[in-house]
Amino acid sequence: MSVTVAAGFRAAGVVAGLKPSGKPDVALVVNDGPQHSAAAVFTSNRCKANPVLWSERTIVDGRLSAVVLNSGGANCYNGPEGFQTTHASAELVAELTGGQAFDVAVCSTGLIGQPLDRPILEAGIRAAHAQLSPDGGPAAAEAIMTTDTVAKQATASGDGWVVGGMAKGAGMLAPALATMLVVITTDAAADAATLDAALRAATKTTFDRLDTDGCMSTNDTVVLMASGASGVTPTQDALSAAVTAVCADLAEQLWHDAEGAHHDIAIEVTGAASEDDAVEVARAVARSNLFKAAVFGNDPNWGRVLAAVGTTTAVFEPEKIDISMNGVKVCRAGGTQFGEPSTSVDLTGRQVHVLVELNAGASTATILTSDLTHDYVHENSAYST
Amino acid sequence: MSVTVAAGFRAAGVVAGLKPSGKPDVALVVNDGPQHSAAAVFTSNRCKANPVLWSERTIVDGRLSAVVLNSGGANCYNGPEGFQTTHASAELVAELTGGQAFDVAVCSTGLIGQPLDRPILEAGIRAAHAQLSPDGGPAAAEAIMTTDTVAKQATASGDGWVVGGMAKGAGMLAPALATMLVVITTDAAADAATLDAALRAATKTTFDRLDTDGCMSTNDTVVLMASGASGVTPTQDALSAAVTAVCADLAEQLWHDAEGAHHDIAIEVTGAASEDDAVEVARAVARSNLFKAAVFGNDPNWGRVLAAVGTTTAVFEPEKIDISMNGVKVCRAGGTQFGEPSTSVDLTGRQVHVLVELNAGASTATILTSDLTHDYVHENSAYST
Missing domain, CATH: 3.60.70.12 (L-amino peptidase D-ALA esterase/amidase)
Known part of the structure; x- marks a missing residue:
């Protein structure tokens, strides 16, 4: 081994x-x-x-x-x-x-x-x-x-x-x-x-x-x-x-094995104009504390995904973005069409898959992240004391 | 009014x-x-x-x-x-x-x-x-x-x-x-x-x-x-x-009045080569979840401040950085000289002041942020549910 x-x-x-x-x-x-x-x-x-x-x-x-x-x-x-x-x-x-x-x-x-x-x-x-x-x-x-x-x-x-x-x-x-x-x-x-x-x-x-x-x-x-x-x-x-x-x-x-994590979240971005764009968008979502706290609460709050995507410099048009969580397309065409109800999304399991389809190209990337939990806060506020 | x-x-x-x-x-x-x-x-x-x-x-x-x-x-x-x-x-x-x-x-x-x-x-x-x-x-x-x-x-x-x-x-x-x-x-x-x-x-x-x-x-x-x-x-x-x-x-x-905050943290950066540099460094510290969780635990973990400073593109030499927390200089010359003991820092009050002296210029900026707490996680995992 x-x-x-x-x-x-x-x-x-x-x-x-x-x-x-x-x-x-x-x-x-x-x-x-x-x-x-x-x-x-x-x-x-x-x-x-x-x-x-x-x-x-x-x-x-x-x-x-x-x-x-x-x-x-x-x-x-x-x-x-x-x-x-x-x-x-x-x-x-x-x-x-x-x-x-x-x-x-x-x-x-x-x-x-x-x-x-x-x-x-x-x-x-x-x-x-x-x-x-x-x-x-x-x-x-x-x-x-x-x-x-x-x-x-x-x-x-x-x-x-x-x-x-x-x-x-x-x-x-x-x-x-x-x-x-x-x-x-x-x-x-x-x-x-x-x-x-x-x-x-x-x-x-x-x-x-x-x-x-x-x-x-x-x-x-x-x-x-x-x-x-x-x-x-x-x-x-x-x-x-x-x-x-x-x-x-x-x-x-x-x-x-990430500290305090309750969910292992994979943020997959597809349809990006470049691989760098895909990484930037996925990383922005992975770093949103609000999104990560929502996942901890089993809350498919895709508005927080979208708000994170909007902070990037990647090529995209807001009204063309689709967002799926665990296979349920909760945001369609950037909200200009109604998506599936968030209540259809089951986040109770450990694995969470978020798919952001930018519809702006052919590049993809996935960032692996964790949810923001009480255990993370506890572990990192008590680590050195 | x-x-x-x-x-x-x-x-x-x-x-x-x-x-x-x-x-x-x-x-x-x-x-x-x-x-x-x-x-x-x-x-x-x-x-x-x-x-x-x-x-x-x-x-x-x-x-x-x-x-x-x-x-x-x-x-x-x-x-x-x-x-x-x-x-x-x-x-x-x-x-x-x-x-x-x-x-x-x-x-x-x-x-x-x-x-x-x-x-x-x-x-x-x-x-x-x-x-x-x-x-x-x-x-x-x-x-x-x-x-x-x-x-x-x-x-x-x-x-x-x-x-x-x-x-x-x-x-x-x-x-x-x-x-x-x-x-x-x-x-x-x-x-x-x-x-x-x-x-x-x-x-x-x-x-x-x-x-x-x-x-x-x-x-x-x-x-x-x-x-x-x-x-x-x-x-x-x-x-x-x-x-x-x-x-x-x-x-x-x-x-x-920030959601769930127990500490109001001001990150002041001085001696920056430009105001943009000062803002970038202060913001990097303000966005470090590990630093913010440490403050919640009243833990003057200045290593996490330094680790955040090091992620920026600002002009600085690592061995010239001084870091003070609530007036106590815990890191002197980027750790090449010993600073005051962290145990001298009192973080039990609401207000926390972190001073990062880059010693690379004359510009300054302060970013206002909050600690990362159980209340923040709770409030933002339960917000829409």
């Missing part, structure tokens, strides 16, 4: 003591090769955490031998020692694995602005190294959880090679990227450029279309590493498809 | 029966002249309600003799009869007051997508006309309330003339414009161009800087009418200052 399904990878997850809960909080994923090509994408937030500032530099040569991850602290905006702690943890992993610090990516998640205890972290890294195993994927996936209720893992198979991945993320989930850490591994043989193309193609239509609460993290990182241990070199298309499948699977798991 | 403090205006508010609650729901404001110059601004939402589509056309000649307003229905996206109902109500006011339909602005507020009962509305208009009075301002202000808990009224005095106004709005309050209806009157003598300049200057720094929940309405309208009854022609600056004072007062009242 997870990051150790691919040959050439070992992983571990341990309790270091960074989390007051005493749950696992340090993970290590090591690529034993023979190849060490890698690619990564990071948050587009301009306020970046120390591990992101570090990892952005490590990936420039397209090579990684390991990723070390911790929960229990974002290591972000916590004074000058924060970056030194990130650097020291990469040096320690390099020392233990016989590699170079610049081949070690670092990921952290937790509260911003808090010190990250270096001795505890370093002891955890040593413990994780001692427990590295070809079966360690699930333990690593568990160690990166924060408010996640379940560990997220996914796999996809190629012809003689496989892709596996793990992810964490439950809040501050908005794209480019969502608040999350993701490590994906493959035993396919592939150079860094091929991996980079596969990863960017995959994240563009998966993690970047997840927007549970409109809040963008300082720590988002998605790493893809190839060991080449299968001896098979897939085509770009085959590799991209498998990586996309793993990313889509993980993104769905993040969606279903 | 309110829209009848200025000489030359009469108003009324009545129970027509549009609201199931039986509360007042139709208001009429009439300008008896001698002048009838006017200006108005409307929602920038591209999905506009029928009364907005109508009123945008009535204002092109800079002349209004009356405004008719209803709560209990937005008259938006409710089939072809909706616009006809708006038109018919303007015709009826014109007939009753001896004017032209194109000199009557129409405003509606309530649920989108619901029919607006024309016979009930028309009976209400007739009743309101029969009750028109120079003391009718407060009754009119009451009749436009929806989820507002108090009627909003304000006045400002010039040299021999006055400005008065009323407003409604509690939810879907985001700018350009906020979800609200506002009518402002003056007995100053002023042409339409002067009124337009005064109104645009006023709304730009008042209503447009109110952003309680990031949701933009389909019905927002702000109307300014001058009767000239004082016989005094103020300078542009004097008129703009008085109109701005009334708009700022009304905006503060809307802020304090």
